[in-house]
Amino acid sequence: xxxxxxxxxxxxxxxxxxxxxxxxxxxxxxxxxxxxxxxxxxxxxxxxxxxxxxxxxxxxxxxxxxxxxxxxxxxxxxxxxxxxxxxxxxxxxxxxxxxxxxxxxxxxxxxxxxxxxxxxxxxxxxxxxxxxxxxxxxxxxxxxxxxxxxxxxxxxxxxxxxxxxxxxxxxxxxxxxxxxxxxxxxxxxxxxxxxxxxxxxxxxxxxxxxxxxxxxxxxxxxxxxxxxxxxxxxxxxxxxxxxxxxxxxxxxxxxxxxxxxxxxxxxxxxxxxxxxxxxxxxxxxxxxxxxxxxxxxxxx
Amino acid sequence: xxxxxxxxxxxxxxxxxxxxxxxxxxxxxxxxxxxxxxxxxxxxxxxxxxxxxxxxxxxxxxxxxxxxxxxxxxxxxxxxxxxxxxxxxxxxxxxxxxxxxxxxxxxxxxxxxxxxxxxxxxxxxxxxxxxxxxxxxxxxxxxxxxxxxxxxxxxxxxxxxxxxxxxxxxxxxxxxxxxxxxxxxxxxxxxxxxxxxxxxxxxxxxxxxxxxxxxxxxxxxxxxxxxxxxxxxxxxxxxxxxxxxxxxxxxxxxxxxxxxxxxxxxxxxxxxxxxxxxxxxxxxxxxxxxxxxxx
Numbered sequence: 001x002x003x004x005x006x007x008x009x010x011x012x013x014x015x016x017x018x019x020x021x022x023x024x025x026x027x028x029x030x031x032x033x034x035x036x037x038x039x040x041x042x043x044x045x046x047x048x049x050x051x052x053x054x055x056x057x058x059x060x061x062x063x064x065x066x067x068x069x070x071x072x073x074x075x076x077x078x079x080x081x082x083x084x085x086x087x088x089x090x091x092x093x094x095x096x097x098x099x100x101x102x103x104x105x106x107x108x109x110x111x112x113x114x115x116x117x118x119x120x121x122x123x124x125x126x127x128x129x130x131x132x133x134x135x136x137x138x139x140x141x142x143x144x145x146x147x148x149x150x151x152x153x154x155x156x157x158x159x160x161x162x163x164x165x166x167x168x169x170x171x172x173x174x175x176x177x178x179x180x181x182x183x184x185x186x187x188x189x190x191x192x193x194x195x196x197x198x199x200x201x202x203x204x205x206x207x208x209x210x211x212x213x214x215x216x217x218x219x220x221x222x223x224x225x226x227x228x229x230x231x232x233x234x235x236x237x238x239x240x241x242x243x244x245x246x247x248x249x250x251x252x253x254x255x256x257x258x259x260x261x262x263x264x265x266x267x268x269x270x271x272x273x274x275x276x277x278x279x280x281x282x283x284x285x286x287x288x289x290x291x292x293x294x295x296x297x298x299x300x
Numbered sequence: 301x302x303x304x305x306x307x308x309x310x311x312x313x314x315x316x317x318x319x320x321x322x323x324x325x326x327x328x329x330x331x332x333x334x335x336x337x338x339x340x341x342x343x344x345x346x347x348x349x350x351x352x353x354x355x356x357x358x359x360x361x362x363x364x365x366x367x368x369x370x371x372x373x374x375x376x377x378x379x380x381x382x383x384x385x386x387x388x389x390x391x392x393x394x395x396x397x398x399x400x401x402x403x404x405x406x407x408x409x410x411x412x413x414x415x416x417x418x419x420x421x422x423x424x425x426x427x428x429x430x431x432x433x434x435x436x437x438x439x440x441x442x443x444x445x446x447x448x449x450x451x452x453x454x455x456x457x458x459x460x461x462x463x464x465x466x467x468x469x470x471x472x473x474x475x476x477x478x479x480x481x482x483x484x485x486x487x488x489x490x491x492x493x494x495x496x497x498x499x500x501x502x503x504x505x506x507x508x509x510x511x512x513x514x515x516x517x518x519x520x521x522x523x524x525x526x527x528x529x530x531x532x533x534x535x536x537x538x539x540x541x542x543x544x545x546x547x548x549x550x551x552x553x554x555x556x557x558x559x560x561x562x563x564x565x566x567x568x569x570x571x572x573x574x575x576x577x578x579x580x581x582x583x584x585x586x587x588x589x590x591x592x593x594x595x
């Protein structure tokens with residue numbers, strides 16, 4: 001650590017920082033880099049019912065896209081799963097972005113006291129530190145057939161009979177995602193908004209811009225980095241998800257993450273690895289496109 | 301600016317904000333209320349009596365697989381993850397204030413570890429350990445190491461693959477917090493200490509550490525709570541002994557009594573307790589830091 005002899009040398013010799021960064025590098029190497037390499041390698045392996053066969057085969061990728069070139073029968077399973085996952089991504093992204101932006105805007109521009117702002121910010125972010133599964137379970141007594149929402153709807157005569165689409169449906173999955181992930185947009189957008197020089201807003205106002213024009217031409221462009229970071233979080237979290245979709249979809253809705261999980265449970269490791277490689281490729285593509293828009297490191 | 305007249309957007313967004321907070325906390329409060337039902341209670345309203353019946357059931361472990369074993373496992377793992385996250389993030393954050401070879405690569409890897417889908421990381425760790433297991437077994441058989449070929453099952457476990465999986469999730473948050481801290485750090489204090497003849501270790505011990513201590517409490521808080529609630533990265537990489545969130549996920553489809561609400565409330569209670577302790581810790585650390593600077 002810092003007490004080791006190298007640190008006593010004059011500044012500029014990089015031995016101490018190297019030692020200090022070593023534990024982080026080691027953890028990432030062992031539990032992130034190697035696992036990703038293992039995934040890439042195993043995705044090319046063959047397998048039998050009970051063992052892995054080191055080999056170089058395109059079998060897993062071929063099987064994954066089997067029948068995908070023939071559109072006369074409709075989409076193949078893989079394309080169908082990807083499409084429905086991407087659709088879910090798009091819906092969740094749109095809602096969380098809208099909600100997250102609105103909340104961040106309220107906190108950043110409408111709250112005048114720093115203390116109140118900080119307190120409300122914590123109110124919005126604290127649930128992040130509690131369990132996602134429990135937050136999902138919490139919806140069960142509200143959305144079920146006998147749940148609070150149905151009791152209310154039937155009681156007020158809005159509907160004749162309890163609605164089934166509230167739980168274990170696309171709706172409940174989107175609801176849970178919005179519940180869990182809006183703060184991933186709120187936090188970076190809030191961070192960007194707090195850096196906006198307030199004099200710019202006054203200048204826009206003085207120049208005769210309406211509220212909407214200020215929002216469109218000043219606030220949103222300056223908030224772009226936060227929006228991009230938030231979008232990356234939400235898109236990646238939803239694309240790889242299998243827990244929320246599983247619990248809130250009643251284990252009935254297909255997703256890429258779910259496919260990987262099922263293949264793992266059948267011990268089809270190479271097939272799961274191939275799925276993971278394709279998923280990772282898609283995610284990286286999305287991130288590459290989005291980060292073209294900003295410099296992440298400058299935002300910290 | 302006119303201080304008294306609020307624009308319409310204030311009221312609209314304010315109302316939206318309020319609704320959102322209700323949306324955020326309402327469900328959790330619902331299961332808190334429902335967990336205190338009488339023995340006749342069901343999964344939803346109306347409330348049937350008020351009692352601690354379901355907590356007693358939970359305490360006895362009735363109706364639920366050995367939930368307290370997984371509770372203790374998660375607690376132990378959370379504490380280890382917390383300590384390692386804090387120490388490793390502090391060291392790395394300190395390192396990043398100076399230039400060193402591979403700096404950019406390490407930063408990008410850390411960010412990548414945060415945004416690569418959890419199922420991919422989890423699967424990767426599972427594969428890595430499987431390959432390791434196969435290699436060890438093959439080695440043991442080839443060389444006739446009997447104790448190894450007979451006694452060895454897997455290297456996967458709570459404090460090997462499980463711990464690693466959690467660290468890939470907590471360390472990026474820890475490092476980002478340290479970045480935010482050191483970006484706003486008063487470097488002139490360190491220079492002053494150095495000018496007065498302090499060694500690097502003394503600068504660290506007497507200047508840097510007291511100043512960053514409140515933030516370290518924040519890192520520790522993230523380390524524990526993220527580990528305590530982690531599920532996606534743990535799922536494939538834990539081996540046989542499940543953590544509490546994994547057991548909870550399984551229970552969602554099997555338990556049909558308010559006992560699951562009681563369990564959920566207890567788990568959330570632990571998170572709330574840790575958050576409260578962290579706030580206490582931060583304010584104490586701040587006060588001590590202020591005293592040092594002023595006194």
